[in-house]
Amino acid sequence: MDERIKELWFERGRIYILTDAGKQYSQPLEAFPELFYATNAQRENYYVWDDGKSIRWEGIDEDIHISNFFEQETVNYDNEVNHLLSRFPYIDMKKFAEYLGMHWTKLARFRYGIWVPSSEVLEKIRNGIKAIGKEMVATA
Numbered sequence: 265m266d267e268r269i270k271e272l273w274f275e276r277g278r279i280y281i282l283t284d285a286g287k288q289y290s291q292p293l294e295a296f297p298e299l300f301y302a303t304n305a306q307r308e309n310y311y312v313w314d315d316g317k318s319i320r321w322e323g324i325d326e327d328i329h330i331s332n333f334f335e336q337e338t339v340n341y342d343n344e345v346n347h348l349l350s351r352f353p354y355i356d357m358k359k360f361a362e363y364l365g366m367h368w369t370k371l372a373r374f375r376y377g378i379w380v381p382s383s384e385v386l387e388k389i390r391n392g393i394k395a396i397g398k399e400m401v402a403t404a
Contacts, residue, residue, distance in 0.1 A: 268316025269330055274307055281333055284316070289333035297372035298326040340377025345389055349375055352393065364392045 267283035274280070279299060280290040293300040299307055302324050310321045319328045349357065357375070361368035366385075373379040374389070381389070 267330060269312050269319060270316075272310065272312070272319060274304075279328075281319075281330070283330070291333055291337050292339045292376075292378075294339045294376035295332075295337040295373070295378050296326065296328060297369040297376075298324045300372070300376075302326075337378050343374075343377045343380075344386060345371075345374040345381060346377065348389060348393060355393075355396070360392065360396075363396070364388055 267285045267287060269281050270284045271282040272280065274293075277293050278290045279293060279296065280288060282288050298321070302321070306321065306323050309323050310319050312318070313320055314329070317330050320326070349355065349360075357371060358368040361371040364371070370379075371389075374381045374385070
């Protein structure tokens with residue numbers, strides 16, 4: 265496809281683009297965790313570059329290519345990673361992801377059901393929570 269981004273906006277938890285071909289695409293913000301956790305002001309501070317093919321947010325160090333809009337992502341909060349992390353809302357997801365040795369946006373995509381973790385990754389997340397629990401018990 266040779267479409268270019270003409271317009272961009274945010275509405276009801278989604279990011280929308282309009283192309284020069286008159287097509288409108290959108291994705292849930294959960295598909296782009298940096299944008300999901302950004303403030304409205306940070307989201308609005310972007311520019312289109314790469315001959316109209318990419319969007320850049322300097323303040324949050326995020327780039328999104330137009331191709332990321334062509335296949336629709338679905339959010340599914342009813343998944344094991346979200347259930348596990350929701351039990352411990354005081355655990356910082358960014359720090360927990362670092363503890364696991366993965367980038368926090370990857371963990372966020374697992375949490376919001378955008379991506380499905382392999383059984384090995386799911387076990388790593390479970391074991392990470394167990395390890396933190398053991399560390400907490402050891403300090404008592």
